Amino acid sequence: MNTKLKKTKPTNIGVEEAKLLTVENVTKVFTKGQGLAKSKIAAVNNVSFSMELDQPEIFTLAGESGSGKSTMAKLILGFEMPTSGRIRYKGERIAKLKGKLEFMRDMQPVFQNPFETFNPLKKIDTYLYETAKNFRMAEAEQPQLVEKSLELVGLSLAEVKDKYPSEMSGGQLQRTSIARALITNPSLLITDEPVSMIDASLRMSIINLFKRLKEEQGVSIIYITHDLATAYYVSDRIAIMLRGQIVEMGSVEKVLDKPLHPYTQLLKASIPTPDPAHKWVSDIALSDLETKEFARVGCKFSGRCPKVQTICKEREPENYMVDGRSVKCHLYK
Numbered sequence: 001m002n003t004k005l006k007k008t009k010p011t012n013i014g015v016e017e018a019k020l021l022t023v024e025n026v027t028k029v030f031t032k033g034q035g036l037a038k039s040k041i042a043a044v045n046n047v048s049f050s051m052e053l054d055q056p057e058i059f060t061l062a063g064e065s066g067s068g069k070s071t072m073a074k075l076i077l078g079f080e081m082p083t084s085g086r087i088r089y090k091g092e093r094i095a096k097l098k099g100k101l102e103f104m105r106d107m108q109p110v111f112q113n114p115f116e117t118f119n120p121l122k123k124i125d126t127y128l129y130e131t132a133k134n135f136r137m138a139e140a141e142q143p144q145l146v147e148k149s150l151e152l153v154g155l156s157l158a159e160v161k162d163k164y165p166s167e168m169s170g171g172q173l174q175r176t177s178i179a180r181a182l183i184t185n186p187s188l189l190i191t192d193e194p195v196s197m198i199d200a201s202l203r204m205s206i207i208n209l210f211k212r213l214k215e216e217q218g219v220s221i222i223y224i225t226h227d228l229a230t231a232y233y234v235s236d237r238i239a240i241m242l243r244g245q246i247v248e249m250g251s252v253e254k255v256l257d258k259p260l261h262p263y264t265q266l267l268k269a270s271i272p273t274p275d276p277a278h279k280w281v282s283d284i285a286l287s288d289l290e291t292k293e294f295a296r297v298g299c300k301f302s303g304r305c306p307k308v309q310t311i312c313k314e315r316e317p318e319n320y321m322v323d324g325r326s327v328k329c330h331l332y333k
């Protein structure tokens with residue numbers, strides 16, 4: 001049974017027909033706080049990017065806490081609706097696709113905490129079979145689909161059979177949650193910090209699994225992370241997010257070998273080399289800074305930028321194409 005969404009659509013979508021995903025000028029505004037302290041922030045602010053249909057890739061969204069990465073993921077998955085802009089998946093608006101079985105099979109999420117993905121009272125194999133059933137995969141094929149997806153993540157049915165989530169390691173469980181996502185043979189995985197809760201020693205095996213899924217199964221992956229080291233290793237392209245905006249985007253080699261945006265330069269310089277398990281954290285109290293930067297009129301980074309000019313505080317920079325990547329910075333006008 002072909003479980004994929006149709007690759008071509010008999011509609012008049014034109015160029016977009018050729019895309020796996022198109023995010024076009026997407027903004028998501030949230031209201032934070034209450035009463036007098038109420039304020040609005042654009043958690044995702046005029047974001048655009050696209051992914052090709054027949055060219056599987058790993059696309060990383062990176063940036064410090066509160067930059068809008070998870071909100072972007074939720075918008076793509078249809079868990080949140082954009083305030084403005086549009087998102088299309090294989091040529092169809094997400095607004096139309098959300099909740100539809102075919103769409104949910106084709107784009108699967110993998111979450112940060114595998115212990116939360118599974119019901120602690122349910123045996124792992126039961127959960128996987130139920131997933132196959134809930135997605136209404138052909139009944140006769142369900143056992144095969146479960147076995148094959150476990151195999152794809154380097155596990156066997158024997159290893160998970162009759163086990164409860166608490167009897168597995170974080171690494172094994174995250175593999176299993178990736179297996180769960182693969183049961184429906186998806187074209188796109190949205191993975192939000194998938195390795196941050198896993199033992200540092202097991203992290204690379206999951207990252208390598210992503211690489212293999214792309215190369216051997218043709219699965220595209222949106223990889224959300226704080227960790228530029230794994231992003232560099234695994235991704236094809238990267239978008240650096242800051243306060244809801246993409247400030248630099250291009251091939252991972254271009255962007256991380258020679259970052260042009262002062263914010264990317266800061267992020268790169270902040271990679272914690274001694275302890276890869278440590279998350280990148282700003283040395284400035286984030287909540288205060290967050291409110292200020294979201295509200296800033298010019299460049300969101302102008303308050304922290306070592307290369308700030310007068311214009312940066314007055315006008316939002318455009319996206320400039322420089323050395324094969326886009327960079328949202330007045331320095332490159």
Ligand SMILES: Nc1ncnc2c1ncn2[C@@H]1O[C@H](COP(=O)(O)OP(=O)(O)OP(=O)(O)O)[C@@H](O)[C@H]1O
Binds near residue numbers: 031067069070226290
């Ligand atoms: N449902 C919501 N209501 C109000 N504000 C929200 C909501 N969801 C997210 N936000 C705010 O939007 C901003 C971006 O949050 P988001 O979770 O997308 O960031 P993130 O980049 O994923 O951060 P982290 O790296 O910590 O996971 C934050 O200021 C957050 O508090």
Ligand SMILES: [Mg+2]
Binds near residue numbers: 069070071192
């Ligand atoms: Mg997040």
